[in-house]
Amino acid sequence: MVFEPKILGFLCNWCSYAGADLAGVSRIQYPTNVRVIRVMCSGRVDPVFIAEAFMNGIDGVLVLGCHLGDCHYISGNYEAELKMKMLSKTLSMISFSDRVRLDWVSAAEGNRFAQIVRDFTEHIRKLGPSPVKNKKIKKEIIDNLNAVKFALCDTRLRALVARQRELTTEGNVYGEIIPTEEFEEILDNAIENEIIRHKIIEKIKKEGKSVPDIAKEIEVEPHKVLHHIVTLRARGLVDVDQINEEIPTFKSIKEV
Amino acid sequence: MSDEAIRIGVFICHCGTNIGGVLDIPELTEYTKTLPNVVYSAANLYTCSEVGLSEIRENIKEHNLNRVIVASCSPRTHEPLFRSTCQEAGLNPYLFEMVNIRDQDSWVHMKEPEKGTEKAKDLIRMGVYKAALLESLEKMQVSVIPSAIVIGGGIAGMNAALNLANQNFKVSLIEKDSELGGLLRYLNKVYPTNEDASNLLETRNLVENHKKIDVYKSAVIEKIEGYVGNFKVIILQNKKIIEIEAGAIIVATGAKALSPEGYYNYNGKNIISQLELEGLLKENSINTNNITMIQCVGCRNEERKYCSNICCMTALKNAILLKEQNPDANVTIIFRDLQTQGVAYEEYYRRAREMGILFINYLPEKPPIIKKDHIEVYNEFMNQGIGVPYDLLVLSMPLIANEDSEQLAKMLKVPLEENNFFLEAHVKLRPVDFATDGIFVCGSAHWPADISESISQSNAAASRASTIISKEMLEVEGSTAEINTDLCVGCEACIKICPYSAISRDEETDTVVVNKVVCKGCGVCGASCPQNAITIHHFTSDQITAEIVTYGGG
Numbered sequence: 001m002v003f004e005p006k007i008l009g010f011l012c013n014w015c016s017y018a019g020a021d022l023a024g025v026s027r028i029q030y031p032t033n034v035r036v037i038r039v040m041c042s043g044r045v046d047p048v049f050i051a052e053a054f055m056n057g058i059d060g061v062l063v064l065g066c067h068l069g070d071c072h073y074i075s076g077n078y079e080a081e082l083k084m085k086m087l088s089k090t091l092s093m094i095s096f097s098d099r100v101r102l103d104w105v106s107a108a109e110g111n112r113f114a115q116i117v118r119d120f121t122e123h124i125r126k127l128g129p130s131p132v133k134n135k136k137i138k139k140e141i142i143d144n145l146n147a148v149k150f151a152l153c154d155t156r157l158r159a160l161v162a163r164q165r166e167l168t169t170e171g172n173v174y175g176e177i178i179p180t181e182e183f184e185e186i187l188d189n190a191i192e193n194e195i196i197r198h199k200i201i202e203k204i205k206k207e208g209k210s211v212p213d214i215a216k217e218i219e220v221e222p223h224k225v226l227h228h229i230v231t232l233r234a235r236g237l238v239d240v241d242q243i244n245e246e247i248p249t250f251k252s253i254k255e256v
Numbered sequence: 257m258s259d260e261a262i263r264i265g266v267f268i269c270h271c272g273t274n275i276g277g278v279l280d281i282p283e284l285t286e287y288t289k290t291l292p293n294v295v296y297s298a299a300n301l302y303t304c305s306e307v308g309l310s311e312i313r314e315n316i317k318e319h320n321l322n323r324v325i326v327a328s329c330s331p332r333t334h335e336p337l338f339r340s341t342c343q344e345a346g347l348n349p350y351l352f353e354m355v356n357i358r359d360q361d362s363w364v365h366m367k368e369p370e371k372g373t374e375k376a377k378d379l380i381r382m383g384v385y386k387a388a389l390l391e392s393l394e395k396m397q398v399s400v401i402p403s404a405i406v407i408g409g410g411i412a413g414m415n416a417a418l419n420l421a422n423q424n425f426k427v428s429l430i431e432k433d434s435e436l437g438g439l440l441r442y443l444n445k446v447y448p449t450n451e452d453a454s455n456l457l458e459t460r461n462l463v464e465n466h467k468k469i470d471v472y473k474s475a476v477i478e479k480i481e482g483y484v485g486n487f488k489v490i491i492l493q494n495k496k497i498i499e500i501e502a503g504a505i506i507v508a509t510g511a512k513a514l515s516p517e518g519y520y521n522y523n524g525k526n527i528i529s530q531l532e533l534e535g536l537l538k539e540n541s542i543n544t545n546n547i548t549m550i551q552c553v554g555c556r557n558e559e560r561k562y563c564s565n566i567c568c569m570t571a572l573k574n575a576i577l578l579k580e581q582n583p584d585a586n587v588t589i590i591f592r593d594l595q596t597q598g599v600a601y602e603e604y605y606r607r608a609r610e611m612g613i614l615f616i617n618y619l620p621e622k623p624p625i626i627k628k629d630h631i632e633v634y635n636e637f638m639n640q641g642i643g644v645p646y647d648l649l650v651l652s653m654p655l656i657a658n659e660d661s662e663q664l665a666k667m668l669k670v671p672l673e674e675n676n677f678f679l680e681a682h683v684k685l686r687p688v689d690f691a692t693d694g695i696f697v698c699g700s701a702h703w704p705a706d707i708s709e710s711i712s713q714s715n716a717a718a719s720r721a722s723t724i725i726s727k728e729m730l731e732v733e734g735s736t737a738e739i740n741t742d743l744c745v746g747c748e749a750c751i752k753i754c755p756y757s758a759i760s761r762d763e764e765t766d767t768v769v770v771n772k773v774v775c776k777g778c779g780v781c782g783a784s785c786p787q788n789a790i791t792i793h794h795f796t797s798d799q800i801t802a803e804i805v806t807y808g809g810g
């Protein structure tokens with residue numbers, strides 16, 4: 001049987017949704033694979049929605065907004081772009097970034113909408129079904145997606161992205177403008193840290209483990225693990241379980 | 257409502273053969289009946305016909321429906337109709353959800369009816385899961401103060417004020433200078449009619465004597481508060497604080513000419529600016545024979561990339577006047593590109609040529625060189641310099657944004673473009689509107705404009721403003737953002753990110769709040785909030801997640 005990808009499309013009301021309607025009015029035919037969720041602005045699309053979509057077995061996600069500069073809400077699509085960049089970085093750590101695409105479609109571009117759906121459907125068809133559907137590795141993949149979701153929900157990371165335009169153009173409270181490259185580096189680090197922290201939490205959900213043991217299991221250097229444990233303790237997510245022969249073990253204390 | 261059991265009614269439209277001819281409507285109707293919370297599901301030939309609409313109304317009552325879904329065409333065209341139908345039957349219009357199975361299904365999958373029907377099932381199911389989580393919302397009514405404030409008393413501002421006052425609206429005109437008139441005061445004659453500028457300045461008397469216009473001269477704006485329909489501007493005049501209220505604001509602050517200091521040996525004596533020439537012409541005190549003008553001084557360069565729009569015509573006008581006064585005079589215009597488009601302007605240019613005014617082109621990379629008694633201009637075609645004698649050299653300086661426009665823009669919470677002119681909401685479709693409702697722009701505050709442009713724009717701005725202040729009440733969309741103050745930590749990221757400045761910190765309660773009148777419900781703040789503390793009504797995270805989950809899992 002031919003694999004029919006399950007594709008979800010987030011379309012903004014003013015441009016891309018109107019473009020999709022125009023494709024209809026013009027009777028432009030395209031594959032039946034995409035299901036659309038209408039939002040007012042592409043900037044409404046919380047990256048967490050996309051992690052949620054993948055966890056629920058959706059094979060690919062399209063986010064379509066107005067062309068840059070044409071946003072009905074002035075700057076919403078610029079925010080969408082930053083969010084999707086961050087999401088893409090995060091998903092690339094678990095080889096999922098190929099399954100999401102951000103693009104722009106105006107209300108007059110029925111043809112362009114249809115072409116994007118055709119191309120993306122073919123692209124996902126080539127990639128094959130989402131690994132979530134593979135029973136053998138499903139648990140591992142869901143764990144990975146949970147780590148992504150954990151990162152996407154992280155206050156610090158969200159605050160960074162929410163402030164990205166401000167920090168890289170207007171500057172911080174001290175008036176210091178952070179160069180985009182430097183900002184990207186900060187963002188990359190934050191994403192990586194959150195993913196590792198989630199892995200740590202996963203390993204110490206059921207039983208307390210020592211830093212060297214955790215380090216071995218998740219293949220991260222012990223001093224980094226310790227650093228993360230300290231952060232997670234400060235956030236109230238992890239605490240000391242017991243101390244055996246002067247070596248403490250840590251356990252997750254809160255459902256995340 | 258929250259305790260009440262959810263009862264969803266789904267109306268599936270054939271749209272004649274548009275949907276019914278492709279999708280299997282009976283199958284969809286039966287399938288819909290199996291979905292949770294659905295208590296009624298039926299097909300109509302045309303749901304939007306009066307028959308279809310009355311079926312919705314009747315079934316809301318008969319089946320006690322508290323959610324209604326129509327699966328048909330696009331919400332972009334038909335949602336308002338179905339919403340008001342729900343409202344007529346006593347249902348909150350926000351408890352309606354629309355599923356698009358025509359424009360985005362039957363019309364685009366005409367050769368794949370089975371797959372199209374499967375897609376429609378998914379779409380309807382997603383709609384049903386979202387509908388279960390819909391909440392009643394109220395459209396807010398805001399009262400409107402039936403008056404306007406015009407900032408700036410140049411020709412644009414005066415004309416906008418007159419326009420509104422003649423429509424019987426009260427207008428407050430705020431001018432920072434001690435007299436009205438703006439740049440018009442310094443002009444001699446205006447093109448293309450060569451009418452005395454002083455005739456146009458008569459507008460001042462009309463404005464100052466108008467019963468409906470309060471003029472505040474030498475006034476400084478201290479603070480601007482409020483939102484569409486209810487603005488409050490606090491001004492300082494003669495050390496007195498005055499509070500003015502209005503339903504709309506028109507920005508007509510104009511522009512100023514760039515100072516010629518430092519350009520082409522400017523000395524204010526025999527090398528002067530075009531604006532200074534206007535003054536000399538007014539006094540009729542020119543008696544030289546060789547007059548040369550240089551165009552595009554200090555603009556269309558790296559620092560100031562734009563064309564100031566009015567200088568070519570101004571130079572033509574003054575050249576013609578000089579030639580008329582003294583037909584023997586040598587008048588030369590050294591230009592880069594001469595722009596004379598517009599009604600009667602091309603004719604004006606031809607007249608200048610016929611009168612014997614000399615036009616010499618120069619290249620930006622080889623600008624004219626000022627010698628003691630002549631100017632050397634490189635001519636591309638001759639590949640050598642030409643000497644042009646001058647007794648009087650006139651520099652055409654561009655109009656630039658006022659220094660205080662930045663401050664005013666901050667107070668109004670409206671954007672400026674890169675040259676600090678005010679930036680409209682949409683260059684083509686909303687040329688005198690700001691994105692912020694109730695604030696409009698006209699004249700050179702927006703971009704260097706000549707008098708006729710300023711007057712057209714000011715009439716446009718006045719007419720746009722009257723669409724607001726002619727209403728007693730404004731109805732505001734109910735689907736807006738709301739901040740959960742229990743979750744909010746006050747990071748203020750949303751305040752910066754909101755394109756409409758709808759979010760602010762309430763000083764009294766020390767919480768971050770959304771002004772529902774200003775909020776447009778785009779949802780960008782909600783998707784960005786680090787604490788997930790913002791609910792985007794009608795597009796809540798729960799509603800969207802429910803759609804995602806049922807599609808994925810279904």
